[in-house]
Amino acid sequence: MNEERNVKIRVRNLSKVFGSQPKKALELRDQGLKRPEILDKTGQTLGLSNIDFDVHEGELLVIMGLSGSGKSTLIRCLNRLIEPTEGEIVIDGEDIPTLGEKALLECRRRHFSMVFQNFALFPHRTVQKNAEFGLEIRGIDPAERSEIARTALKQVGLDGWEDAYPSQLSGGMQQRVGLARALANDASVLLMDEAFSALDPLIRGDMQQELLQLQSRMQKTTVFITHDLDEALTIGDRIVLLKDGEIVQIGTPEEILTKPADDYVRRFIEGVDKARILTAESAMRRVRSTVRDSDGPRTALRKMREHGLDSIYIIDRDQQLIGLIEAEAASQALEQGKERVTDVMTQDFRRVTLEEPMHHLFAMFSEHSFPIAVVDDQQRLLGVVVKGAVLDQLAQAAEPTQIAEPSTTTTAGDA
Amino acid sequence: MAIEIPRIPLGGWIEGALTWLTSEYSMVTRAISRATQTGINGLNDALMWLPPWALLLIIVAICWKVANARLAIGGAAGLALIWNLGLWNPMIETLTLVVIATLVAVVIAIPVGITAALSERLYRTIMPVLDFMQTMPAFVYLIPAIPFFGIGSVSAIFATVIFSMPPAIRFTTLGIRQVPKELIEAADAYGATRGQKLVKVQLPLSLPTVMAGINQTIMLALSMVVIAAMIGADGLGSEVWRAIQRLRPGDGFEAGIAVVILAMLLDRLTQALSKERKS
Ligand SMILES: Nc1ncnc2c1ncn2[C@@H]1O[C@H](COP(=O)(O)OP(=O)(O)OP(=O)(O)O)[C@@H](O)[C@H]1O
Ligand SMILES: [Mg+2]
Numbered sequence: 001m002n003e004e005r006n007v008k009i010r011v012r013n014l015s016k017v018f019g020s021q022p023k024k025a026l027e028l029r030d031q032g033l034k035r036p037e038i039l040d041k042t043g044q045t046l047g048l049s050n051i052d053f054d055v056h057e058g059e060l061l062v063i064m065g066l067s068g069s070g071k072s073t074l075i076r077c078l079n080r081l082i083e084p085t086e087g088e089i090v091i092d093g094e095d096i097p098t099l100g101e102k103a104l105l106e107c108r109r110r111h112f113s114m115v116f117q118n119f120a121l122f123p124h125r126t127v128q129k130n131a132e133f134g135l136e137i138r139g140i141d142p143a144e145r146s147e148i149a150r151t152a153l154k155q156v157g158l159d160g161w162e163d164a165y166p167s168q169l170s171g172g173m174q175q176r177v178g179l180a181r182a183l184a185n186d187a188s189v190l191l192m193d194e195a196f197s198a199l200d201p202l203i204r205g206d207m208q209q210e211l212l213q214l215q216s217r218m219q220k221t222t223v224f225i226t227h228d229l230d231e232a233l234t235i236g237d238r239i240v241l242l243k244d245g246e247i248v249q250i251g252t253p254e255e256i257l258t259k260p261a262d263d264y265v266r267r268f269i270e271g272v273d274k275a276r277i278l279t280a281e282s283a284m285r286r287v288r289s290t291v292r293d294s295d296g297p298r299t300a301l302r303k304m305r306e307h308g309l310d311s312i313y314i315i316d317r318d319q320q321l322i323g324l325i326e327a328e329a330a331s332q333a334l335e336q337g338k339e340r341v342t343d344v345m346t347q348d349f350r351r352v353t354l355e356e357p358m359h360h361l362f363a364m365f366s367e368h369s370f371p372i373a374v375v376d377d378q379q380r381l382l383g384v385v386v387k388g389a390v391l392d393q394l395a396q397a398a399e400p401t402q403i404a405e406p407s408t409t410t411t412a413g414d415a
Numbered sequence: 416m417a418i419e420i421p422r423i424p425l426g427g428w429i430e431g432a433l434t435w436l437t438s439e440y441s442m443v444t445r446a447i448s449r450a451t452q453t454g455i456n457g458l459n460d461a462l463m464w465l466p467p468w469a470l471l472l473i474i475v476a477i478c479w480k481v482a483n484a485r486l487a488i489g490g491a492a493g494l495a496l497i498w499n500l501g502l503w504n505p506m507i508e509t510l511t512l513v514v515i516a517t518l519v520a521v522v523i524a525i526p527v528g529i530t531a532a533l534s535e536r537l538y539r540t541i542m543p544v545l546d547f548m549q550t551m552p553a554f555v556y557l558i559p560a561i562p563f564f565g566i567g568s569v570s571a572i573f574a575t576v577i578f579s580m581p582p583a584i585r586f587t588t589l590g591i592r593q594v595p596k597e598l599i600e601a602a603d604a605y606g607a608t609r610g611q612k613l614v615k616v617q618l619p620l621s622l623p624t625v626m627a628g629i630n631q632t633i634m635l636a637l638s639m640v641v642i643a644a645m646i647g648a649d650g651l652g653s654e655v656w657r658a659i660q661r662l663r664p665g666d667g668f669e670a671g672i673a674v675v676i677l678a679m680l681l682d683r684l685t686q687a688l689s690k691e692r693k694s
Contacts, residue, residue, distance in 0.1 A: 017641075079604060081600055081603055081604060100472040105606045105607075106606070107606075107610060108603075108604065108605065108606035109605065109606035112604065112606075113604075113605070114601070114605070116597060116600075116601060119599060120597040120598055120600065120601040122598060122601075122615075122616060123618075123620070124619045124620055133601075133615075134605040134606075137602075137605050137606055137607050137611055137615075138606070185605065222499060241590075348607070349526075
């Protein structure tokens with residue numbers, strides 16, 4: 001996680017002024033004035049100011065901020081649906097703001113797929129034709145694009161709906177079509193502007209999980225916008241926090257929670273901070289399934305499949321935890337004719353007690369992706385903690401209503 | 416103290432301009448005239464060549480297919496009445512003029528409407544022109560038509576096209592401007608060119624509105640074609656005109672009813688067409 005990663009998009013010194021005299025607004029900005037004063041003096045809205053960040057190859061970068069903080073403006077500057085006023089946006093060596101009209105179209109086709117908050121599906125096209133849209137624009141031949149779109153629809157669980165029209169689908173399904181349209185296009189970067197905000201909470205949770213699964217499977221570079229801390233913590237590899245068109249902090253969810261850059265961020269995550277007193281116990285889940293040390297790899301595989309697990313803990317007859325076996329290792333063992341799960345188990349996971357403070361768990365997840373085992377003082381397996389559960393706990397402690405509000409309090413506090 | 420304000424010779428100017436246009440462009444007008452006349456004659460002959468019962472069946476079949484049994488039955492009854500009243504041939508002549516005028520109007524109106532939707536400048540120039548075209552009393556167009564194209568059907572087509580074109584332009588522009596901007600944004604995001612946006616997004620989404628405009632154009636064309644009997648256009652209008660001159664209200668109403676039947680048939684048929692496209 002902490003190795004050097006290739007930079008996919010490099011954004012430097014990016015600013016956007018809405019209005020007819022951008023120069024004037026930027027001059028005032030350079031004199032240290034902020035958005036409200038510039039608006040008062042010139043009538044120009046400073047949408048974004050001096051934005052610097054990198055998007056790494058294969059990461060899911062979340063841009064978070066309250067309403068009006070400039071999130072949509074930022075994501076639209078990347079593919080120039082909004083013209084940036086100044087700054088660099090370099091993708092694979094190409095500086096997007098300097099591209100001519102034709103090169104820009106080419107760049108959008110090759111590099112960007114976009115998913116929109118209100119879906120923006122074409123009502124006159126079937127689900128299939130919607131999914132094909134990007135490919136059609138690029139001039140891929142009909143047979144091939146139909147095949148690709150079909151695969152994309154399958155990926156998002158919409159096989160069988162190809163001939164339906166968007167108006168016949170529920171909101172969640174419509175956004176799946178939006179996602180399929182983006183995936184089918186196979187551009188190198190996925191842009192998602194509040195893609196799940198219009199969905200109801202349950203569907204939204206499902207979609208987040210599915211996005212994470214897709215992400216782990218395909219490693220697609222994704223820029224995801226949300227105003228929701230819970231969502232940002234759940235899905236983000238890193239989070240860029242925006243306020244009034246400026247970046248306040250960039251970091252992993254853990255860094256944002258444990259080392260807030262300033263009072264603004266601290267207030268943003270206020271509720272979450274209480275999580276410091278939470279322990280492993282509160283995030284612990286029942287173990288869905290275990291195998292005995294005497295079991296064979298075939299049993300282990302079957303149980304994993306039944307319970308949808310990638311790995312499974314091994315216990316002995318006294319319930320004591322003795323190891324972990326991964327699905328891959330189990331199937332190899334099966335091929336090689338090994339008889340016991342213990343032959344291929346690993347100790348490469350973390351075990352903690354019920355009292356382990358929650359924020360320590362973060363660090364552990366950055367080293368291992370396996371669920372953390374919670375054991376008692378006799379090393380008996382009590383339960384597991386998965387990454388999502390930790391974040392859920394923190395987010396619950398943060399209480400979403402509190403998060404949605406600080407806009408008024410902070411601006412009042414700033415003034 | 417009364418100031419003597421000289422009268423502006425507006426009429427004189429317009430006449431001068433028209434005279435100049437007719438003499439300067441007589442080649443062009445004559446060519447247009449010939450082409451249009453050929454079109455009218457061709458379509459007319461074709462429709463008249465069919466025996467009335469055959470054409471009636473064809474129209475009824477179209478009504479059935481595009482709309483429903485009710486329209487088919489109503490259409491059959493209406494057309495049979497026209498036939499019975501001996502107004503079949505004038506009805507065909509009127510229909511020919513309407514079809515040709517509408518075709519010409521639509522062929523001009525749709526590209527103009529599209530361009531106006533995409534260019535704010537053209538939009539602002541063209542809207543007052545359309546207002547002018549639509550509010551100018553219909554008869555006035557007949558007058559300049561005569562020096563251009565002489566008495567008869569071609570003049571009627573010319574005046575009809577001008578009078579009936581505005582709604583087709585207006586609705587095309589409206590339809591394209593009404594396409595939600597999120598959808599335009601989505602098309603842009605995937606790298607669509609202007610042409611792709613137009614063909615794949617803007618036109619299909621504006622089609623129902625464009626069809627509504629065409630429907631209005633047809634209705635206006637029908638009303639104008641009837642009026643154009645005053646400058647010698649054939650058809651149901653000239654039946655009415657003759658009835659007026661001979662003071663025979665019965666004949667006048669018969670021809671009038673035939674116009675109403677034709678209007679309703681064309682209206683329901685085009686509406687059904689646009690609904691079918693929508694679903
Ligand atoms: N076309 C525009 N003209 C003028 N001002 C604009 C325009 N678009 C956005 N703004 C302003 O720029 C600022 C940032 O807007 P933006 O839409 O990027 O915010 P956001 O973070 O996406 O908010 P939300 O969560 O409400 O979508 C806001 O103050 C907004 O009013
Ligand atoms: Mg937004």
